[in-house]
Amino acid sequence: MNSALNTFLFSVYPYLCLAVFLMGSLARFDRDQYTWKSDSSQLLRAGQLRWGSNLFHIGILFLLFGHTVGLLTPHFIYSPFISAQHKQMLAILSGGTAGVICFIGLTLLLHRRMFDPRIRLTSHRTDLAILAILWLQLCLGLVTLPFSYADRGDAATMLSLAEWAQHVVTFRPDASFLAAVGWPFKVHIVLGMTIFLLFPFSRLVHIWSGFASVGYLFRPYQLVRSRRMNLPSARRKA
Template sequence: MNVSATGLLLWVAFPFACLAVFSAGHVWRYRRDQFGWTSRTSQLLEHRWLRWGSPLFHLGTFLVIAGHAVGLAVPASWTEAVGIGEHAYHTMAVWAGSLAGAAMVAGLGMLCARRLLSPRVRPGTDLGDKVLFPLLSATVLLGIGATATHNVFGGGYDYRETVSVWFRGIFTFQPQPEAMTGAPLLFQAHALSACLLFAAWPFTRLVHVWSAPVGYLVRPYLVYRRRATAARPAARGGARSGRAV
């Protein structure tokens, strides 16, 4: 199948360029900004929205990534070989993905609203955040829109015959752009926005993903001591010392 120059640009040159920026950008960031390799917590500035938004977003994100890893990286023949038929896989993927996506959207919405509405958090929003949050929101909403349009309310679309083939071809250096040229527009837009997200990744707070501790979801954000609690034992100790002297 012949692919136009635009198809080659969008589905071969552009993804490889984004992956190159992703790889080189992480090396640059690590060498130039190791102290900035963090999510830059703002819990001290506002914690009510963060308490719910952060766990929902991170849990939903991990589940969405796991679902994408299976759907994009694992061929349909492999899931069928272990006894998971196409209908069962499709049903499980749609509903599990919808729940994970809903959690991710709810959490992301809270975090974005917190950035925009909290007068204490808003001044700490830098250029990286201003790029990341809209791009991440667009990627998530396009993915949910594609699933809802074609697999929930539509007649069903097997992305593993097109998007997955193209995805695996990029990472095996055997690109198959023709697999994407016939995909629905929403799936194409979702894929392109995901490529942009990968390119922006090393220059934003997303780099903290590689440094997250194993117990991230269950650990407290940070442990702080109240000033009054810390001062009270010192005062009692001082009184005892005075009496002894």
Template sequence: MAHFNTFAFGIYPYIALAIMFIGTWIRYDREQYTWKSSSSQLLESKQLRKGSIAFHIGVLGIFLGHLFGLLTPLEVWHLFGVTPQMKQTLAVGAGGLFGLICFYGLTILIKRRLFNPRIRATSSPMDIAILFLLYAQLILGLCSIFVSLGHMDGAEMLKLMTWAQNVVTFNSQVAVSAISDVHWIFKLHVILGMTLFVVFPFSRLVHMLSAPVQYLVRQHQIVRQRFVR
């Protein structure tokens, strides 16, 4: 088990991040034509709009929560008077809310992708695979809330924070030691999260790196309406 923890939480994160950064750079450099979200809005828009809005609101809240929740040093939280118990309560409440919103939207998108014949015909295997990977990761995250409710002292949350912060500072021994005895559902959640980094350069997820920026500065598309006499 010790060897598994060392690889999964001390080595695999760096492999996943290396693949994501190098793979993304190569794809942008060599295959910019594929750097897009491959929208299927022209084939069906009602369900896409309903699912996409909820999914993006939910996933943005989850992403920011994980980013600041895991990587903000504990001393900063203490500076603002936030105790581990308070942070745990905030994580459970906000994570549950945004998780349910994301679950609602992603369920619509998966149903649309699988059961709309036109959408299914234009979907690649990676399009479907990435949706199910996100779905599995989201379900694990929601299930972890019930585990967290059993110990609202924030102890396991602090271990996950210690793991994440020591990974980014290249202190893998401390990272592995911190996460080795947390609940298995958190471990699986972390491993699947790293796997999403691995498949990131090979999926349509790459558009998230440029869409928020280019959308603000790109030229407007002129659409003329045909008037019927």
């Protein structure tokens, strides 16, 4: 990959996507709250929706949590308990399983959207586009598994990816960490950042509501006191 392009994609593009992700979400919530929803079509093909949605959400939540913890946890924190090689094998096995589960669920959802005429007519083009992009991203993630397995001896790729991610979140971007990383990982990273870029303009914004519902569980109790009506004296006598 060209050096200038490599620097832009892995040192500048992450912050561009993050800025649009945060500011775009805030602007949409402020200006278009009636579009802040997932546009459910659960009355049509409910069985396929139930299986697809459950499998997709179980898989994607595990993958998001695994990527976040795996990439952003410094090596010195987990090295006393598990080696980098064993951590990579754990990531391959658990991430691969979750990826397959998520892939099956998303394929069901995408098939339902594309091949049911009634659902397709009521779907926005952005709905189909974001599902297709997520499906492609999952495929790329599964493609990286054989490369990760081949690199299990020294776990160099995993450590390079983690170093790059940790430098990005601490505002010390350094694209050189990805210089020797294989193309599937780079395309997977770029498409993943692009999903964050498209997030505010798609139905994915309803994810924020999921986080808000967690905060709802810890809300303080609402005190409700009864209040006796102060009726006029004439009415009280009556």
